[in-house]
Amino acid sequence: MQRHDKLGEDEDKNEDTKGFKTMAIKSSSNARKGWVSSWVSPFRIVIIVFVLVGFVSIMITFLPLKKKKDEQIDQLPRNVQLLMDESIDPCTDFYQYACGTWIKNMTLPNDRSRYTRSFNAIQDANDAIFHDIVNEKWPLLSELYLSCMDTNMIDVLGSQPLKKDLIAIENAPDKASLFQVVGELSSRSSASFLIDTGIFADEKNTTIYSLHVSQGGLTLPDQEYYTNDTRFSLFKPDLTTFITKLLTLSEWNSSVDDAVQDIIQFEIELANCSMKKELLRDPLLTYNPQTNINTTNPLLLGHFFVGAGIPLTKESTVIIATPSYLKLVENLVNKTPLEKLKTFFAYQYISSVASSLSTPYRDAVFELFGRKIQGQATPRPRQKQCLARVDAYLGELLSRYYIQTTFKLEALTLIKSLVSDLIDAFQTRLEQASWMDKETRSAAVTKLHKMTALLGYPVERREYPNLALANDKHFSNVQQLIHYHHLRAVSKLGTAVNPMEWMMDAHEVNAYYSPMANQIVFPAGILQPPFFDPAVNPAQNYGAIGMVIGHEITHGFDDQGRNFDGSGNMHPWWTNSTATKFNSRARCISNQYSSMVVRNDTSGELLGHVNGAFTLGEDIADIGGLRIAFEAYKEHLFPSKMTLAMEKLFFLSYAQSWCTKATDQSIKAHDVHPPPKQRVNGAIMNNEEFARIFVCPNTALLNPQEKCNI
Numbered sequence: 001m002q003r004h005d006k007l008g009e010d011e012d013k014n015e016d017t018k019g020f021k022t023m024a025i026k027s028s029s030n031a032r033k034g035w036v037s038s039w040v041s042p043f044r045i046v047i048i049v050f051v052l053v054g055f056v057s058i059m060i061t062f063l064p065l066k067k068k069k070d071e072q073i074d075q076l077p078r079n080v081q082l083l084m085d086e087s088i089d090p091c092t093d094f095y096q097y098a099c100g101t102w103i104k105n106m107t108l109p110n111d112r113s114r115y116t117r118s119f120n121a122i123q124d125a126n127d128a129i130f131h132d133i134v135n136e137k138w139p140l141l142s143e144l145y146l147s148c149m150d151t152n153m154i155d156v157l158g159s160q161p162l163k164k165d166l167i168a169i170e171n172a173p174d175k176a177s178l179f180q181v182v183g184e185l186s187s188r189s190s191a192s193f194l195i196d197t198g199i200f201a202d203e204k205n206t207t208i209y210s211l212h213v214s215q216g217g218l219t220l221p222d223q224e225y226y227t228n229d230t231r232f233s234l235f236k237p238d239l240t241t242f243i244t245k246l247l248t249l250s251e252w253n254s255s256v257d258d259a260v261q262d263i264i265q266f267e268i269e270l271a272n273c274s275m276k277k278e279l280l281r282d283p284l285l286t287y288n289p290q291t292n293i294n295t296t297n298p299l300l301l302g303h304f305f306v307g308a309g310i311p312l313t314k315e316s317t318v319i320i321a322t323p324s325y326l327k328l329v330e331n332l333v334n335k336t337p338l339e340k341l342k343t344f345f346a347y348q349y350i351s352s353v354a355s356s357l358s359t360p361y362r363d364a365v366f367e368l369f370g371r372k373i374q375g376q377a378t379p380r381p382r383q384k385q386c387l388a389r390v391d392a393y394l395g396e397l398l399s400r401y402y403i404q405t406t407f408k409l410e411a412l413t414l415i416k417s418l419v420s421d422l423i424d425a426f427q428t429r430l431e432q433a434s435w436m437d438k439e440t441r442s443a444a445v446t447k448l449h450k451m452t453a454l455l456g457y458p459v460e461r462r463e464y465p466n467l468a469l470a471n472d473k474h475f476s477n478v479q480q481l482i483h484y485h486h487l488r489a490v491s492k493l494g495t496a497v498n499p500m501e502w503m504m505d506a507h508e509v510n511a512y513y514s515p516m517a518n519q520i521v522f523p524a525g526i527l528q529p530p531f532f533d534p535a536v537n538p539a540q541n542y543g544a545i546g547m548v549i550g551h552e553i554t555h556g557f558d559d560q561g562r563n564f565d566g567s568g569n570m571h572p573w574w575t576n577s578t579a580t581k582f583n584s585r586a587r588c589i590s591n592q593y594s595s596m597v598v599r600n601d602t603s604g605e606l607l608g609h610v611n612g613a614f615t616l617g618e619d620i621a622d623i624g625g626l627r628i629a630f631e632a633y634k635e636h637l638f639p640s641k642m643t644l645a646m647e648k649l650f651f652l653s654y655a656q657s658w659c660t661k662a663t664d665q666s667i668k669a670h671d672v673h674p675p676p677k678q679r680v681n682g683a684i685m686n687n688e689e690f691a692r693i694f695v696c697p698n699t700a701l702l703n704p705q706e707k708c709n710i
């Protein structure tokens with residue numbers, strides 16, 4: 001559960017480190033229910049006709065021109081040209097035009113489900129630095145890494161580290177005690193015992209940290225994996241194998257076959273009680289402060305939080321994202337026999353810690369989450385897995401040494417001026433937004449002025465007291481670290497929010513906007529080539545990191561961010577008439593993206609459609625970010641004018657940041673961001689400047705006459 005908008009998802013961290021809580025935010029491009037079976041619907045026919053008409057007209061208009069060499073492209077840096085496929089028409093598929101040769105020459109490594117030219121190249125370089133750091137015997141980092149690498153010791157121990165906890169579950173005399181037991185286990189594991197919890201600012205009083213609760217408890221990425229029959233039948237055999245292996249390896253005391261059926265049935269019931277992922281994006285719908293928790297949810301919340309060390313009084317307020325789920329699941333738990341609940345919780349606990357256990361456990365995790373869900377051929381090498389674990393559990397500490405090794409302070413000055421250029425460009429855009437009335441526009445400008453930026457790395461450092469990690473105790477090391485993070489979060493409850501707190505580590509190749517802090521954040525990890533390089537042509541920086549900055553600023557005004565004011569509090573500041581216009585503009589975007597077909601890059605096999613309702617916030621941010629980055633670049637050059645070559649370089653630099661090779665499964669299981677091709681082409685097709693620069697005819701696919709933007 002999170003309330004900040006990241007630029008992308010980190011595959012490494014999702015792979016095996018943060019367990020299933022992280023995986024639960026994953027989603028799927030198949031979310032348009034029944035897209036496979038409804039292929040011949042009138043809606044599809046319209047799309048096919050549109051695609052064909054676009055293609056034929058482009059053939060007629062552009063075929064003779066293709067023989068002519070593009071003079072501007074010849075002037076661009078060689079490393080930009082080398083990635084391109086100039087045989088593709090940029091007005092038909094700009095992503096393929098910009099990345100085609102890179103895609104053709106790039107072989108997806110077997111141990112990856114996705115490789116993005118920019119993110120993963122930096123991550124690989126980061127891994128080399130991390131490797132040096134952990135080998136320099138830095139306290140805590142070194143112990144965690146070495147204990148992870150000691151697979152002999154981990155294998156010798158087998159399921160032994162679990163035994164004590166499984167016995168505690170087995171011995172619980174009643175449901176109240178059972179929920180206290182699993183509450184305690186949740187404080188030192190990533191297990192999601194029916195709910196996900198988080199401690200962050202109260203959306204309507206962002207000065208105070210509050211306890212938030214949302215639905216949880218599913219093994220597969222989201223509820224639709226269970227409620228969509230076609231999809232469920234695809235994953236059920238692997239889910240069955242996974243649960244069977246885990247229970248057998250752990251010698252759970254009951255008939256394994258019956259237990260597996262009970263667990264799957266229970267998950268189906270949880271899925272039926274769950275809210276759809278599209279609705280979970282709605283900040284108003286998911287803000288439900290409640291008191292008297294011990295009366296409304298005595299088991300699910302009351303006893304659970306006693307076990308987790310967060311006892312709640314009658315007056316304690318908990319902000320519930322999914323109230324109907326909590327009500328339905330409390331009833332479900334009441335009518336489920338105690339022994340079945342124990343089996344379900346035992347399984348949830350085992351699955352959450354399986355990545356810290358012996359080889360057969362880890363193999364089972366890989367088979368389901370790596371091979372089946374992500375389409376990855378082989379697990380990552382152990383060394384990489386262990387670096388990812390150090391990153392996941394001690395990221396802040398790791399980043400301190402990383403910054404010392406890599407970050408150049410001079411970069412900060414240039415980034416600050418880029419951020420300021422982008423803020424100015426956004427303000428100009430707001431001032432020109434004639435669809436907004438004066439009152440709303442002025443409130444929007446006020447919000448923009450209050451937006452703050454965190455750049456590079458956090459100034460404040462964390463303390464790590466009372467941690468005793470050992471080179472030969474991996475399971476216990478991980479549990480200690482999760483417990484440390486748990487206590488740290490709990491200690492913040494009810495205290496004042498720290499506006500300087502980072503929700504990302506400095507080495508992460510990512511960025512985010514936090515609506516409740518009204519803050520954009522760019523860690524040192526993303527302030528590197530190919531996103532940012534003081535030595536290259538400014539067109540490249542504005543197209544790559546400039547667009548990223550614009551993307552994060554725009555999140556402050558997307559369908560989620562617009563509900564929060566300049567101080568980060570959720571309250572309406574839009575007039576009704578402008579809000580109505582916003583919604584109609586947003587609908588234009590979600591309809592447009594939902595009509596985008598997703599195919600395998602090489603074979604052309606149909607994989608599905610973008611889920612425009614789910615990706616809306618990211619799509620608004622991509623379209624807006626690209627527009628203001630271009631405006632900022634123009635302004636930067638003023639009074640000189642951009643040459644046509646530089647204009648093309650800007651758009652190519654943007655697109656080439658996203659050149660990606662991915663398995664079909666990974667594309668289908670995409671998150672709140674559309675797949676890379678649709679991200680690039682989606683922002684491009686709503687950009688009039690692009691159509692002008694690449695001389696796209698009115699009939700071109702990437703120059704629709706109805707453009708969408710906010």
Ligand SMILES: [Zn+2]
Nearest residue numbers: 005006007621
């Ligand atoms: Zn985003």
